[in-house]
Amino acid sequence: MRIDVITIFPEYLTPLREALLGKAIEREKISVGVHDLREWTHDVHRAVDDSPYGGGPGMVMKPQVWGEALDEVCATSGEPPRLVVPTPAGQPFTQRTAVRWSHEPWLVLACGRYEGIDQRVIEDASRRMPVEEVSIGDYVLVGGEVAALTMIESVARLLPGVLGNPASAEQDSFSDGLLEGPCYTRPEVWRDLSVPPVLRSGDHAAIARWRRDQSLERTYERRHDLLDSMSEESLTARDRGR
Numbered sequence: 388m389r390i391d392v393i394t395i396f397p398e399y400l401t402p403l404r405e406a407l408l409g410k411a412i413e414r415e416k417i418s419v420g421v422h423d424l425r426e427w428t429h430d431v432h433r434a435v436d437d438s439p440y441g442g443g444p445g446m447v448m449k450p451q452v453w454g455e456a457l458d459e460v461c462a463t464s465g466e467p468p469r470l471v472v473p474t475p476a477g478q479p480f481t482q483r484t485a486v487r488w489s490h491e492p493w494l495v496l497a498c499g500r501y502e503g504i505d506q507r508v509i510e511d512a513s514r515r516m517p518v519e520e521v522s523i524g525d526y527v528l529v530g531g532e533v534a535a536l537t538m539i540e541s542v543a544r545l546l547p548g549v550l551g552n553p554a555s556a557e558q559d560s561f562s563d564g565l566l567e568g569p570c571y572t573r574p575e576v577w578r579d580l581s582v583p584p585v586l587r588s589g590d591h592a593a594i595a596r597w598r599r600d601q602s603l604e605r606t607y608e609r610r611h612d613l614l615d616s617m618s619e620e621s622l623t624a625r626d627r628g629r
């Protein structure tokens with residue numbers, strides 16, 4: 388997978404070169420290009436923003452600069468990239484999004500700052516490539532870079548050969564629509580707290596049942612919304628009987 392990120396703070400993306408992702412990049416499972424948006428300015432101040440039409444606080448990122456940056460970064464004779472624009476006003480980014488994007492050959496992330504990017508940039512880009520405005524949560528960051536790091540990490544860990552053991556990608560939270568239950572490791576007793584005995588019973592059916600119950604209980608308590616959106620049949624008959 389090729390990933391390009393356009394930002395006015397390229398150094399924000401250096402954590403991508405670390406550890407897990409760093410190895411994946413070294414092993415060429417992923418190629419990551421980070422581009423400084425100011426490369427596409429032509430004025431002495433390298434301005435990327437201007438006052439908002441209609442008034443209001445803050446500044447808006449200029450369409451001309453973004454247009455030229457996307458023209459160059461997304462240039463191809465083949466299939467265009469999927470353009471991802473992190474924004475609080477976007478559609479929710481979920482594990483399903485990460486799984487879907489993990490099959491994409493090329494993602495380009497446009498990191499907005501200030502009040503956002505002139506909407507015509509998204510409109511214009513949509514004429515020649517798929518564009519998704521996505522939110523990683525209901526809060527406002529200063530810029531899209533942290534959201535970009537978050538989304539890249541959640542997609543990259545799904546790619547073959549990036550994560551240590553791929554099995555855990557299937558079993559992690561949200562893979563079955565429920566939250567992951569509690570996990571334990573040695574010692575068996577720590578500060579007079581014991582590991583639930585079932586986990587040491589060797590009875591794999593009982594362990595699987597206990598883990599499913601813990602997931603359901605935790606999801607019910609912490610994220611009832613996830614249960615509401617799960618279709619009835621996706622909860623097994625036994626769970627319905629709970």
Ligand SMILES: O=C(OCc1ccccc1)c1cn[nH]c1
Pocket residue numbers: 473474475499500501502503504521522523524525526527528529530531532534
């Ligand atoms: O703040 C975010 O993105 C940065 C951004 C982009 C455009 C305008 C303001 C801020 C964000 C929050 N959830 N998901 C993304």
